Amino acid sequence: MQILIIEDEARAANQLQNLLQTVAFDYSLLGIMDTVEESVDWFQNNKAPDLVFMDIQLADGLSFEIFQNIQVPCPIIFTTAFDQYAIQAFKVNSVDYLLKPIQQTDLELALDKFKRSRQELTISHEKLQNFLADISRGSQREGILVKEGDGFTQLRISDLLYAYSEDSVTFGITAHKRVIIDETLDQLYPTLDANQFFRINRSQIVAKPSILKIERYFNHRLKLGITNARDQEFIVSRPKTNDFKSWLNR
Incomplete structure (x- = not known):
């Protein structure tokens, strides 16, 4: 199983790898990206992995911006400390998530879901674009x-x-x-x-x-x-x- 990690905190990326070893998930790590720009470049020049673990807030913006630039033809498991309303949207879009700090039980459940419905977890480019717009519209403020x-x-x-x-x-x-x-x-x-x-x-x-x-x-x-x-x-x-x-x- 080939995976890609998109995460701008080295400590969080290391913790995820340690957890994957703990739950005996057999994988080969293709790389760790920490920005939207680097991730877009990687997908444009490499074959898609089997699975991506993706943080939401990266060093240069929200990871949803990746999908505004390219198609990502593989399943995504988000790792996030984002607001609860965003997590509910992920459920509607059939995209799994792990709430930081990641717990071993949650990781095991996410991987089980990935294995059971691998074909159904392909990301909808249009849905993610709409979701990014909804986040912005829903959280506007005046000051x-x-x-x-x-x-x-x-x-x-x-x-x-x-x-x-x-x-x-x-x-x-x-x-x-x-x-x-x-x-x-x-x-x-x-x-x-x-x-x-x-x-x-x-x-x-x-x-x-x-x-x-x-x-x-x-x-x-x-x-x-x-x-x-x-x-x-x-x-x-x-x-x-x-x-x-x-x-x-x-």
Whole structure:
């Protein structure tokens, strides 16, 4: 049995491998991917494995973005600490999941389900795209908690031009100021309106109204002109380029 692990935490990947050995699951590990971009590249250049263990929140975004770029013709078992409503959606889509921290009994049940209904676990590309959109739509909000002096204040989402991560700190930029957001980009992005915000790469999220121009960039990427860009350079990563164009056409 050939498997692929998509997980951005080395410790979690190691724990999963140890559990697989504990339950005597006979497998050959093809690799461990930790980003959406790396995973897309792997699937484009390799034969599909028999099974994939996939975390939801990766280093450069949600793993569902993988399915927006390519077809993944193999069963997936998600490993996640995501909200309960998301887990219910996985059940509807006949995709199994393991809630972190993974328990041995849960892993054994997931593997039994995989073995019994291997053909039925093929992922629906369309369902996953719709699910990603539902996550974004269902968790929209109007304000972001930002640091101000010794305390906090609320920034209106409608004022946010873009957000970026630098030295493990998340910054938000408006027309008039830069603020520190008390969340990581991985926490922030799923709560934003999917029609208004796009994560163009691992460290930047842009608002649609802030985009002034779009230029072709080398290696099939795009370079953006953004309102109040300061010293930032905005490059849409290659795996996200097609999805970014579709997002602009909404």
